[in-house]
Amino acid sequence: MDKKQIADVLNDIGLLLELKGELPFKSRAYYNAARAIEMQEKDIDELIALNELKDIKGIGDAITKKITELATTGHLEYYERLKKEIPPGLIEMLKIPGLGPKRIQTLYKKLGITTIGELEYACIENRLLELEGFGRKMQENILKGIQYVKRYQGQFLYCDAKRAADRLLDEIKSIQSIYDISIAGALRRRKEITKDIDMVxxxxxxxxxxxxxxxxxxxxxxxxxxxxKASVRLFSGINADLRVVLTGQYPYALHHFTGSKEHNTAMRHRARQMGIKINEYGLFRGEEFISCSDEYEFFHALGLGYIPPELREDMGEIEAAEKGMLPELIEGSDIKGLFHIHTAYSDGITTVSDMVKAAMARGYTYMGISDHSQSAFYAGGLKPEILRRQWREIDDLNRSLDGFHIFKGVECDILPDGSLDYDDGLLSEFDFVIASVHSHFNMTEQQMTARLLAAVSNPYVTILGHPSGRLLLAREEYRLDMDAVIDACAAHGVVMELNANPHRLDMDWRWCRIAKERNVKIAINPDAHDISGLDDMEYGIGIARKGWLEAGDVLNAIPLNDIVSYLERRRRKN
Incomplete structure (x- = not known):
């Protein structure tokens, strides 16, 4: 098992201990150990081989033994025993927005509720009204949350499905009689949510x-x-389908099972007009088999340039491929630096200097630190005096760096009336300002739109953070006229964020394309709260590609010297 898998298990143990009602320090120990493991630069096997696990702050002898057992055997007896002690329905309840381990434990102990279905019935019977810590409003919210869970049941975040698919792919590659193998379906198209894993x-x-x-x-x-063909259920909880075709059929099958259904229908229509039949086994002109060695030749045989999988949604990609007008999609190597980085000054867990070292190790040449503003008390928002202390540290670090620069920024709360959390005098001192909504999500569309339009009109706002406020599979986007917000960003020269956190992936790829058409730049930001969060850029790049973005459309694809000039020009305008 790798570091991420082990951290996931440790976090699960912490949750299970909370559900059991164990003392808080026990679950905290596992949460802390999970974060500590994720922050390590060395692989888990190396840490074990060098006997360095016990030297990591937050990992004692008992957890060291458990991590070693997990890494060397792939299983942990303690974890399996814990799972058996807790009704599986309690774990399912964690998917309900706003329902945490403590409340679930209360429902279990006081009302004997062990499943989401039982909880729904209890709400309908108003059994939560007199329960300590609940009440009418909480009961109403739980009922809404249950409906949300039902709607998205059996769906998985891209990141979770991709990790499971990559592990499965590594195992499949050990099968000697396979000549070629690929992930297909929604995962290959980089959809942010998927139901299962398809492989060809x-x-x-x-x-x-x-x-x-x-x-x-x-x-x-x-x-x-x-x-x-075989369909299986993985230990990760997701289903996986494998289709095996003969070697000569592989390009056609890969295209067919990558989809989307709409793209495939449009491709079949095009082929029919050319007198060609398409199916998963080949291209045929009458009885003649049209041989293609790969997908490039497949598209060429139909008079098209190669269409990257991310674009295969029947949203103009076939017409663009015919005219030779497909975008040169952004690659991870195009990204020169990172904005939207949290540190231990607010709700991150890593120092500024350690974040910088991690970014440099990944080949980036700049980083924009943007901890939370003062009203974000839940996230350790920074008072002005703390900000200035952070700035002094950044100045000291910048003097010691060669070929790398740290920009002073903030993620500034957009208050309900559209004003920002600091006055303009302080805002003018930042290198950049990310303005984001973190509260009062239940406004009307008119109110929320006015709120964002007011924020975007502030001359010190550089980037509009996670514009729709969605949390995938957890919270709907707030009611908002995104079209009007994009127009306002274009008018005021404000960059829109594509938040790469896999729970957000906000803004939506469909809106990315519209923003591009209106000359609004996009910043692909990791919203990192620890070192591992820097690697979420992979997910943001996938959504950017799906949104037809090229390097020229992306703020942080600009090289260091040019981004310095860009930010200075914006400050001088004010």
Whole structure:
């Protein structure tokens, strides 16, 4: 198991201990250990080999033994025992927005509720009204949350599905009779939410591949198994389908099972107009088989340039490919620096200097520190005197750095009336300002739109942070006229954020394309609260590509010297 997997298990243990009602220090120990593991630069195997786990702050002897057991065997007896002690329905309840471990424990102990269905019935019967810590408003919110969970049941964040798919892919590659293998479906198209994992493999002995696939370590149970296709449930909880085709059929099958359904329908329509038939086994002109060695040749045979998987949504990509007008999509290597970085000054867990070292190690040349503003008391928002202390530290660090620069920024709360959390005098001293909504989400569309338009009109705002406020599978975007907000950003020269945190991926890729068409720059920001958060850029890049963005559309694809000039020009305008 890698560091991320081990941290996930440690976090799970912390949650399970909370659900059991154990003393808070016990669960905190596992949460702290999870964060400590994720922050390590060395691989877990190296830490174990060097006997360095016990030297990490927050990891004692008992947790060291558990981590070692996990890393070396892939299992942890203590974890499995804990899961058996707690009704699985209690863990499911954690998906309900606003319902944490303590409240779930109360529901279990006081009302004997063990499933979401039982909880829904209890709410309908008003059994939560007199329960300490609940009441009518909480009961109403829980009922709404249950409906939300029902709507998205069986769906997974891209990041979770991708991690499970990558582990499965590594295991599949050990099957010797496979010539080629790829993730397909919504994951290959980088959809932010997916229901399952699709894979396509090429082999001349499909049955042997299916037999080996269904016996892989990641497979919990077999749903269905045939000569060329198998469906399984993984231990991660997600279903995975594998289709095996003969080697010569692979490009056609990969295109077909990548989708989307709408893209495939449009491609079949185009092919029919050319007298060609498309299916997952090939291209055919009458009885003639049109041979293609890969997807590039597949698209070429239909008179098209290669369409990257992210764009295959039947949203103009076929017409653009025909005219040679497909965008040169942004790559991770195009990103030169990072904005929207939190540190231990507010709700991050890493020092400024350690964040800088981690960014430099990843090849970036600048970083914009943006801790929370003063009204964000829940996140350790910074009073002006603390800000100035941070600025002095940044100045000292900048004097010691060569080829890397730290920008002084803030994630400034947009208050309900659209004003910002600091006065203009203080805002004028920042290198950049990210303005974000963190409260009062339930405004009307008119109110929320006016709130954001007022914030965007402030001359000191550089970037509008996570514009829709959504949390994938947890919270809907707030009611908002995004079209009007994009127009306002264009008018005021404000950059819009594509927040790369996989729980947000906000702004939506459909709006990214519209912003691009209106010449609004996008900043792909990690919203990192620790070192591992820097790597969330991968998810933001995927959504940017899906939104047809090129390097020229992205603020932090600008090289260091030019971004310095860009930010200075904006400050001089004020």
């Amino acid at each position: 493999a090429a082999s001349d002995t499909p049955q042997s591949v299916i037999d080996a696939f269904t016996a892989l370590p990641s497979v919990e149970s077999i749903i269905a198994s045939g000569d060329t």
